[in-house]
Amino acid sequence: MLLSINHTTDYRYDGPASHSVNEIRLHPRDNHRQRCLRFTLTVEPECQLFHYRDYFGNHVYSFSVNNQHRALTISAAGLVETTDVQPEMTEPHDLAGQLAALADCRSQLAEYLSFSRYTEISRQQCHQLLADAGPERASGLLGWLENLTGYIYSRFAYQPGLTTVHTTVTETLALGAGVCQDFAHLMLAVCRSCGIPARYVSGYQCITDLNTACTAFAQASHAWVEAFVPGCGWVGFDPTNNCMINWRYITVATGRDYRDITPTRGVYTGNCSQTMAVSVDVRRC
Amino acid sequence: MFSNYRLSDGYYDEMFAPGNQIRPHYWPIASQLSRMPFDHLVQRQATMVRQMIKQGITFTLYNSDDGQSLERTIPFDIIPRIIPEPEWQYLQSGLKQRITALNRFIHDIYHRQDIVRAGLIPREMIVNNTYFRPEMKDLDPPGGVYCHLSGIDLVRDRDGRYYVLEDNLRTPSGISYVYKNRWLMQQYFPELFFTCHVSNIDYGLQAFLSSLRSVAPRDDRDPTVVLLTPGCYNSAYFEHTFLAQEMGIDLVEGRDLVVCDNKVYMRYLGGRKQVDVIYRRIDDDFLDPLAFRPDSLLGVPGLINAYRAGNVTICNAPGTGVADDKAIYIHVPDMIRFYLGEQPIISNVPTYVLQREEDRRYVLDHLTEMVVKHTSLSGGYGMLIGPQAGREELDKFRQLIIDHPEQYIAQPTLTLSTVPSLAGDQIVPRHVDLRPYIMFGRDENVHILPGGLTRVALSEGSLVVNSSQGGGSKDTWVTSP
Known part of the structure; x- marks a missing residue:
C-alpha cells in the first residue's frame, strides 16, 4: 500500500529566541515490510541540515537556527510503501522451547532486555499483572504476546491528557490509563521482565480512511512495540488498538524507549516561552 | 629524627627496610633531615600549609549528610615519597601497556566489538553499562584517542609489589597538586633538592598541551584549545583555573560556547572564535543537553553533533567511563593479552x-x-x-x-605501603597510594608525568586516601643516584 505523510511541527515564541539547536527523527526506516520512497524535510527559517544514523539505525537530522526568530516550522513529507507481512513460524514451537531459545540471544539483544527510567517495573507489579493477564494460556510465544497485548488494551483506558512524555510504567499502572506511549512502555517492561527482548517503535498509523468524518490528525502519530520471537524475528504488536502490525503502520524509529526515538528535540536561548502545534496527516495514495 | 620511628608490622615501608635499615634511595634526604631540629621541620610544614591557603589551593568536600559542602586545603605532608628510577622505569612500561590496551578496548567496543566476539567480555556488561554511550558508536575521534589524560591508581602490598587499584579514564583530578606540591617543596625546602637528582615535571603540562593540539580536527597550525569547566562550585575548580593558566588556554563555561551549523564557537567581547579542541572537566551526562541529560545547564547544546560532524575534539572522549568501571576492571589483564599479545606488567588487585x-x-x-x-x-x-x-x-x-x-x-x-609522615610532635608511618598521570596522544604516543600524586591517609591505621574522604598528599620524587 502506498501511504503519504505530511507532518508539520510549528513552534511559536512569545519573544525573540536564538541559538536553537535541534535534532529530529522523522524519516521512516526501511525494513522487511516497508520502503521509504521519498522523504523531504523543510525547516523555516532556512538552515543547514546534518544527517546521520544513530546507534539503532534511525535517520537523524540536526540543525541550528542561531539568529533571532519568533517561529520555527519543521515540515516532513514522505511517501512510504507498506505491505502486510504475517509472522510465519519456520519451526515447530512451544512457549518453553521458545523462551529457552531466547536465552541464547541474551547477549546479542542485551539492550532490549534492560530497564530504563521509563520501563522500570517491580517484580511484584509484574507478577500481579501476569497473573491477571494469563498470557501463558497461549501455546507459543506469539500467542503469549497477543494475549498480553489484548490484556493491556482491555485493562487500561485510552485517555489523552492524563499522562506526559515523562510518565513511567509505575505511574501508568497506578492511573490505569494513558496513551500509546504509556502502553508501549508497559508492554516493554513486562516483556523484558520475562526475558523477551522488546523495543519501542515510533511511527504513524493510517486511520484517515476509517472514519472520514472524524479527522483525528494527532492520533496518526503512534507508538507500539516489537518483540523478538525466535524463528520469526521482530514482530510488532499494538496494545493501544489490540492488533498486530499491518499495512496501516509506518515505522519511523526504534529504540529502547521513548528517549531513544524522541521525534523532535531542541534547546533554545531566550527569555521567552514556547508553544507547539503539530499536525500529522497520513493517507492512502 | 627517625630514631623513634616504629614500622607497622606487615606493611611495606617506602623508606625503611625491615630492621629499620634506611633504603638507599632515601639516604640523601635522611641524612639532611636528621641534621635538622625537629621543630624546624614542623615550622616549615606549617609555612607550606599557610601558603596553600593563601594561594587558594583548595578542594570542596560534598557532605551527603547535611547537604553542606566544605572548601578546604588538601593536607600536605612535608616528607616526600621517593621512587628510585629503575622502579619508575618498570612502572612506566606497565602504565604505558595498560593505557594502550584500555584505549584500544574503548575503540573496539564502539566499533567491531572483537573482544566480545572472542568471548572475553559479555556483551551485556558493556551495552548495559551506565557509562556506555550509544552516541559514540562508529564515531572516530581524531587520532583514535579516547583517553587523553588519565590517572591509574597504584598500591603496594606487603611484599612491595605494585598493583593497579583502579583506572580513572573520565576526568581524573589531582594533577594540579603534583605541581603545587613540587613548587612548595622547591620554595620552602630547596636544600633537599641539592643532594638528590629529582626528575623534572616542568614540561609535563606543555606535553599535555601538545598532545591536545595534536588531536585537533582541522589541519590548522594554531588550533584553539579550551578548558570547559562546570564552574566555580565544582570541587576541582582550583585545578581548572590552574591548568588553563599554565597551558595558556581559555577557561570557559558552557554558556561561553555556542554551536552554529555543527561548529563550536567561543563568545568573547567583540566577536566569536571557532574552537577546535575542548579539554572538558564536565561529566558526560552534563556535556550536551540535546544528547544527554536535557536538564543540564552546564553543557553546550549541540556539542555532540559538532563532534560527530568532525568539527571539534572532546577530551577525554565521551563514553570512556565504560572502561574504568570496577566490573570491567577485572577484565583489563585479558584486554592486555587480547589487544597487545603481552602479559600484564603490573597486576590487578x-x-x-x-x-x-x-x-x-x-x-x-x-x-x-x-x-x-x-x-x-x-x-x-x-x-x-x-x-x-x-x-x-x-x-x-x-x-x-x-x-x-x-x-x-x-x-x-590491601596492606597499603607506608611513608614516614609528620603527625603532631613525631614522625609516624602513614598509608599511601600513587596516582600517576598518563597523557595519550596521536599514534599511541604516551607521556607519563614522572611520579604523580601520592595520596596519604593521615589518621592512624586509615587506608582511605581519597581527597574526597579527607586524605592528604605528598610531593612525589623519581630520583636517580
Missing part, C-alpha cells in the same frame, strides 16, 4: 565477582576482611572497609550484596 555464587559466598563469610565497592561510584563513596566497619554497616552491605550482586565487587583489604 585480586577481585571477587559477586555474581559468581562461589565468590559471593566467600565474600559474605569473610566480609570483615574485605573492601566492597560499588562498581560505578568513585572517590571513596559507596564503599565498605570490612576491618573498620561497625556491625550496622556490615549488615547494610551484606544486604546490598545479596540484593544487587552485579553492582558490587570485593577485594581483600
Whole structure:
C-alpha cells in the first residue's frame, strides 16, 4: 500500500529566541515490510541540515537556527510503501522451547532486555499483572504476546491528557490509563521482565480512511512495540488498538524507549516561552 | 629524627627496610633531615600549609549528610615519597601497556566489538553499562584517542609489589597538586633538592598541551584549545583555573560556547572564535543537553553533533567511563593479552565477582576482611572497609550484596605501603597510594608525568586516601643516584 505523510511541527515564541539547536527523527526506516520512497524535510527559517544514523539505525537530522526568530516550522513529507507481512513460524514451537531459545540471544539483544527510567517495573507489579493477564494460556510465544497485548488494551483506558512524555510504567499502572506511549512502555517492561527482548517503535498509523468524518490528525502519530520471537524475528504488536502490525503502520524509529526515538528535540536561548502545534496527516495514495 | 620511628608490622615501608635499615634511595634526604631540629621541620610544614591557603589551593568536600559542602586545603605532608628510577622505569612500561590496551578496548567496543566476539567480555556488561554511550558508536575521534589524560591508581602490598587499584579514564583530578606540591617543596625546602637528582615535571603540562593540539580536527597550525569547566562550585575548580593558566588556554563555561551549523564557537567581547579542541572537566551526562541529560545547564547544546560532524575534539572522549568501571576492571589483564599479545606488567588487585555464587559466598563469610565497592561510584563513596566497619554497616552491605550482586565487587583489604609522615610532635608511618598521570596522544604516543600524586591517609591505621574522604598528599620524587 502506498501511504503519504505530511507532518508539520510549528513552534511559536512569545519573544525573540536564538541559538536553537535541534535534532529530529522523522524519516521512516526501511525494513522487511516497508520502503521509504521519498522523504523531504523543510525547516523555516532556512538552515543547514546534518544527517546521520544513530546507534539503532534511525535517520537523524540536526540543525541550528542561531539568529533571532519568533517561529520555527519543521515540515516532513514522505511517501512510504507498506505491505502486510504475517509472522510465519519456520519451526515447530512451544512457549518453553521458545523462551529457552531466547536465552541464547541474551547477549546479542542485551539492550532490549534492560530497564530504563521509563520501563522500570517491580517484580511484584509484574507478577500481579501476569497473573491477571494469563498470557501463558497461549501455546507459543506469539500467542503469549497477543494475549498480553489484548490484556493491556482491555485493562487500561485510552485517555489523552492524563499522562506526559515523562510518565513511567509505575505511574501508568497506578492511573490505569494513558496513551500509546504509556502502553508501549508497559508492554516493554513486562516483556523484558520475562526475558523477551522488546523495543519501542515510533511511527504513524493510517486511520484517515476509517472514519472520514472524524479527522483525528494527532492520533496518526503512534507508538507500539516489537518483540523478538525466535524463528520469526521482530514482530510488532499494538496494545493501544489490540492488533498486530499491518499495512496501516509506518515505522519511523526504534529504540529502547521513548528517549531513544524522541521525534523532535531542541534547546533554545531566550527569555521567552514556547508553544507547539503539530499536525500529522497520513493517507492512502 | 627517625630514631623513634616504629614500622607497622606487615606493611611495606617506602623508606625503611625491615630492621629499620634506611633504603638507599632515601639516604640523601635522611641524612639532611636528621641534621635538622625537629621543630624546624614542623615550622616549615606549617609555612607550606599557610601558603596553600593563601594561594587558594583548595578542594570542596560534598557532605551527603547535611547537604553542606566544605572548601578546604588538601593536607600536605612535608616528607616526600621517593621512587628510585629503575622502579619508575618498570612502572612506566606497565602504565604505558595498560593505557594502550584500555584505549584500544574503548575503540573496539564502539566499533567491531572483537573482544566480545572472542568471548572475553559479555556483551551485556558493556551495552548495559551506565557509562556506555550509544552516541559514540562508529564515531572516530581524531587520532583514535579516547583517553587523553588519565590517572591509574597504584598500591603496594606487603611484599612491595605494585598493583593497579583502579583506572580513572573520565576526568581524573589531582594533577594540579603534583605541581603545587613540587613548587612548595622547591620554595620552602630547596636544600633537599641539592643532594638528590629529582626528575623534572616542568614540561609535563606543555606535553599535555601538545598532545591536545595534536588531536585537533582541522589541519590548522594554531588550533584553539579550551578548558570547559562546570564552574566555580565544582570541587576541582582550583585545578581548572590552574591548568588553563599554565597551558595558556581559555577557561570557559558552557554558556561561553555556542554551536552554529555543527561548529563550536567561543563568545568573547567583540566577536566569536571557532574552537577546535575542548579539554572538558564536565561529566558526560552534563556535556550536551540535546544528547544527554536535557536538564543540564552546564553543557553546550549541540556539542555532540559538532563532534560527530568532525568539527571539534572532546577530551577525554565521551563514553570512556565504560572502561574504568570496577566490573570491567577485572577484565583489563585479558584486554592486555587480547589487544597487545603481552602479559600484564603490573597486576590487578585480586577481585571477587559477586555474581559468581562461589565468590559471593566467600565474600559474605569473610566480609570483615574485605573492601566492597560499588562498581560505578568513585572517590571513596559507596564503599565498605570490612576491618573498620561497625556491625550496622556490615549488615547494610551484606544486604546490598545479596540484593544487587552485579553492582558490587570485593577485594581483600590491601596492606597499603607506608611513608614516614609528620603527625603532631613525631614522625609516624602513614598509608599511601600513587596516582600517576598518563597523557595519550596521536599514534599511541604516551607521556607519563614522572611520579604523580601520592595520596596519604593521615589518621592512624586509615587506608582511605581519597581527597574526597579527607586524605592528604605528598610531593612525589623519581630520583636517580
